[in-house]
Amino acid sequence: MDEIIKMTNEVFVDSFEMEEEQLTEDATIFDDLGLDSLDMVDMVVALQKKFNVKIRDDERVRNIRTLGDVYRYIELLRDEGVTSDTSA
Amino acid sequence: MNRVVVTGLGAVSALGSSVDALMAGIAAGTSGVKYMEGWSEYKGLRSLVGAPVVLENVKDIPRKQRRSMGRMSIMAVQAANEAIADAGLEQDVITSGRTGCIVGSTMGGAEALYESYKTILAEHDLAELSSMSFFQCVSHTAVMNLTQYLGIKGTVMATSAACASALQAIGAGCDLIRLGKQDVVLCGGAEELHPTVTGSFDILFATSTHFNDKPESASRPFDRDRDGLVCGEGSGIIVLEEYEHAVARGAHIYAELIGYDTSGSGAHISQSDKSSMVRCLKNALADADVQPEDVDYISAHATATIHGDGQEGSAIKEVFPASVPVNSLKGYIGHTLGASGAIELAAVLKMMQNNLVYPTLNLDTVAEECEGINHVRSLLNKELNIVVKNCFAFGGINASLVCRKIK
Structure with missing residues (x-):
């Protein structure tokens, strides 16, 4: 899981210019991190690249509210064997 | 108006x-x-x-x-x-x-x-x-x-x-x-x-x-x-x-825009066309209600293409007295295409403010087809009251602007 958190946080630092200290598990994507619907599209694109997955049409993305939700979603993809681009 | x-x-x-x-x-x-x-x-x-x-x-x-x-x-x-x-x-x-x-x-x-x-x-x-x-x-x-x-x-x-x-x-x-x-x-x-x-x-x-x-x-x-x-x-x-x-509001005024024209050549998709440039320049001067001899300086479009510079030089020669100073700024900043009219106008209005015209960079020997106009070859000190800025585009789309200093 540590590797998933590290890689996901890299997406938020690189794509959305976030500071590391903002990236806590309970931070809400919209309110705490300040992303909007357009950023969500780019978050999906960036996660696709980072973890080598295709998730744009995955309905579960719509349920993401917090950064922790992103970690757990990626973990789920790993467990499903959809992504192996993490050593976690 | x-x-x-x-x-x-x-x-x-x-x-x-x-x-x-x-x-x-x-x-x-x-x-x-x-x-x-x-x-x-x-x-x-x-x-x-x-x-x-x-x-x-x-x-x-x-x-x-x-x-x-x-x-x-x-x-x-x-x-x-x-x-x-x-x-x-x-x-x-x-x-x-x-x-x-x-x-x-x-x-x-x-x-x-x-x-x-x-x-x-x-x-x-x-x-x-x-x-x-x-x-x-x-x-x-x-x-x-x-x-x-x-x-x-x-x-x-x-x-x-x-x-x-x-x-x-x-x-x-x-x-x-x-x-x-x-x-x-x-x-x-x-x-x-x-x-x-x-x-x-x-x-x-x-x-x-x-x-x-x-x-x-x-x-x-x-x-x-x-x-x-x-x-x-x-x-x-x-x-x-x-x-x-x-x-x-007490703003500083660089110049008044007194004349403008934009018009097509209806002639060729890429080749510059002297006659339509002449028409554009004359229309802009008419809009400004000034005579060609009233113009103190022309900032040419002149991009350094073989054909375009010759056509523009000929058009300027036909419309204006041979004494009117002409330069092109593209030796300094290249051709900034869709931005060129505004970047170059900013420079032109600064020159107008200071009554200075800078020379065309890299103009070592005037081409024969560009002769007959007063190319600025070295820094020129001159009272600039009325200036013209040209932009001539692919597609035969011409534009000329006339500006006057407010005293």
Whole structure:
């Protein structure tokens, strides 16, 4: 899981210019991190690249509210064997 | 009709991110043209020179406003910030609905277009596209981003007429104020340098190809040894304002826009056409109600193409007395295409303010077909009361603007 958190946080630092200290598990994507619907599209694109997955049409993305939700979603993809681009 | 004056100037060019940097570079005789590293990887691209902007302080623009901006929009924002500060425009004026914005370009963001199609075509897959691709690619990307950034609620338009785009934006803004539809209009152009842009001219044999090892000498308008244009990039933004509005708030006035014309050649898709240039110049002078002999200086379009410079030189020779000084600024900053009319007008109005005309850089020997006009070959001190700025674009789209100093 540590590797998933590290890689996901890299997406938020690189794509959305976030500071590391903002990236806590309970931070809400919209309110705490300040992303909007357009950023969500780019978050999906960036996660696709980072973890080598295709998730744009995955309905579960719509349920993401917090950064922790992103970690757990990626973990789920790993467990499903959809992504192996993490050593976690 | 209302009178229209210029109260603010902003420019980002290869010579720096301000009008002062532009003028300092011109005064020093500096060419912003460089050898473009990496361009030699493109097969068929023979012109490997360009006049790139070194972007500075990009993160001064907040991420959420910057995310939809490519280079051209960032340059437009920086030029606009300078122009607004120069004009001393207050925020409530900018957002009043009586302030508009017209910014032109040849095309949308060249880099974003290239990257977007590269992404799509790699696997014919749209799923990897950023949500921002559209906003950076579209033809009105500069004005769209700029007006969102500034909160402008007045008239918003994007002119697209290749190298005449910025001057058309200024002309359209002038008309809005003349007709009383706006009090202030931020006008200008923006363009990006990219190998695909230079390539589009290169395949037409319109670019400089013999000076890749001497880039500073590559852009040489009116010169015997010129061999084509050198693409540049940047943005110029000019604050146009209704005269009484400017006077009421005590604004500094650079000049009054007294005449403008834009018209087509109806002759050829790419070849410059002297007779239509003559018509455009005469129309602009008529609109200004001035005689050719009243003009103190002409800032030529002159991009250093073989045909274009000859046609423009001949047109100027036909319309104006041989004594009127003529220069081209493209030796300094390359051809900034859709931004050129505004960047160069900023320089022209600074020259007018200081009663100085800088020489055409790299004009060592006047080409025979460009003779018969008064080329400025060294720094000229001259009272400049009425000046003309030309922009002549592919597609036979011509534009000329006449400005007069207010005393």
